Amino acid sequence: MYCRQLRVSHSAYFSLEGPLLIASNHPNSFLDAIVFSVLFKRPVHSLARGDAFKNKWLASILRSLNMLPVYRSSEGVQNMDYNYSTFDKCKEIFKNKGIVLIFSEGRCINEWHLRSLKKGTARLALSSWQDGIDLTVLPTGVNYQSFSVFGKNIHINFGSEIKKEEMGEEMGFGKSLLFFNQKLQAQLEPLVYELNKEDKGTLAQTFEMHVPAYQKLLLFMPAFIGYCCHLPLYLPLKMIAKKYGHKNDHYDSILFGLLFTCYPFYLLLGGVLINEFTEGSWWMIILLLPFCAWSFMRLKKQF
Template sequence: MLYAILKLIYKIGLWIFFRRFEVHNRHLMPDGGPLLVVSNHPNTFMDPIVTASLLRQPVYFIAKSTVFGSDFQNWMLRQMHLIPIHRREDNPGKPVSNEEAFSASFEALRQYKTLLIFPEGNSFNQRRLRKVKTGTARIALGAEATGVKGLKILPVGLNYSAPTRFHSDVFVNVGEPILVADYATAHRQDGQEAVLALTEEIRKRLEQLIIHTPTDEEDEMARQVEAIYKERLAAAAPSDIPAHIQDFLLTKAIVSGINYFSQREPERVAALKEKLSSYMLQLRRLRLKDEIMGLRRKTVLWRSVLRVLYLALGLPVYAYGLLHNYLPYIIPSKVARAATREHEWYAPIMLTAGIFTFPLFYLLEAWLAQELLHLSWSWTAVYFLTLPLSGFFTLHYWNTLQHTQEHWLLLRLFVKRRALVKSLRLQREEIMAELEAAKEEYLAQANRGLQ
């Protein structure tokens, strides 16, 4: 019962927290077990919330034993379907036994339940898949050996645009299920070899479903290339592909291209990286973004005028929304920063706190309005509906204000520092030309490989 209530609350919270929540191949998600769901783990507590919200059936979670504590805490966590598992890093120097967790997992799978496992073990806010541990394969093959039939492993890739930021995007990429029975014969012949083979298959499947940048340096370069070049790539891409899938595939292609040239022409990549870093640093110092550097002066001026008009007309609604939504919006952020210094925990803490702050504040504001203004129930309901709507408008207004400031900064540079703008645009054109040439070489090589 507690699980069902929390799932409903969090599903509503996810709809509000994320600007876009896209799912690819949702039809591959079975409606029942026995099922092991495996996923990458970039965003701590947010990852199980996102994944479990997409499955119709109840989900049981394999969690590190350190989250368990007092008897009441243990009872609460078990009501939320958590199964503790012990890790060597949690108890250094002590023998580790997961017999209880494995037995509980086998029993759950025998009852056709669904288990969610993050085979990397720990959560890190990175666009890569770390080492996949063997626990998932051991549970799967062990369950198969004890008579669990039809067991599948469902790989799920979680891709966040900005894991710790409110109103960011998440793209959930669902892969083809792995049939554990395909490894049963090999497991009977050589258990350890079968575990390693299944673990490697899980790794490969997950790596295909996410943006995987091998190092922080390559990830930084990939983000810079995305900022400058992705829009041009998207313009040349097939128009019949949904935008969220196209965005994912383009980023994968950029990462693949960087990896390709890093192995074959590292000096060329290093030179391009230096140009990108220098250009981006200059933009940061000027408080500008690349997306407006490719616009003509008249376009910047025209857009600025339209946005100023929008800001002027929308100011009263913005003030209304800010007055009613500032505290419930800012409190979750303050709570997250007070509760932890680990950025990976910001988003789930903000989501959890916001689930309570917004409804409570809205109810309090509606009650005060009714008491102080003597509103009827119908007018109180109308007033209540304006609170979340004005909140969304306020967020959009603020983002528009930020973009307008960037446009005015650029216009100011056009007037006072024209040589600097010209220099930045020349740098941008040079970088774009190099990226275009690299793309043509990469595609030509790929085509030769297919012939």
């Protein structure tokens, strides 16, 4: 229900087996990793910012979601050595025909723009090839209609696979890093949309999904019910997400996480209350709420 439309350039890639390194842009915090984990048939292990693993409780949750820490120099030079351990774990995943997702820009920023690439993707790919791993690198661009509303349209564009053979003749590790990043940057540029957030017309032209008139007619009443019934859940969670995420580009992901966690309990509470004040099986009407929420998502204003 958090996604209205998902458009993919080559859906066959979701069936790929490893060793595979997905090299993606990073516009929307941990929601990016969740999207790939849901779509790929095999488990996807993603690299996440190291400071998120400082809290042991949160770290255990992240690791259970197949996330591994990678540190930037801004998070403390003393932590950089942990990256070698993470890369070793990635290589073990590759050797077992697994999939790793890395965000080649490094930092997450809510924008429609491809930033300069960090060296982490190149280091992991080159060192894996040096260790004799037949790794494939898959350039991927993920583009969101919005970073502040639920019911968004998401476009995922895949580039051409990068193999070891494309690196050419031996040129030294430093030059190989530069050559790899240039190749990856050239692949990602047409996959990541370059849009001005103030240009609503172009945004609508790029992302807006047409809803047929008959759907608007059929779904109007369920959508209205969905809006009214879910507002008591959505509004407080939206306030919490704004409090903790509006200044750090994590708002959208925090809101998704809160809705994903709280919604089953919200439905359970609704079922209990209906059962308490009615007789028979009227509580089962609560099972229609997800459909009503989906109906509202289909009809709500996109821009």
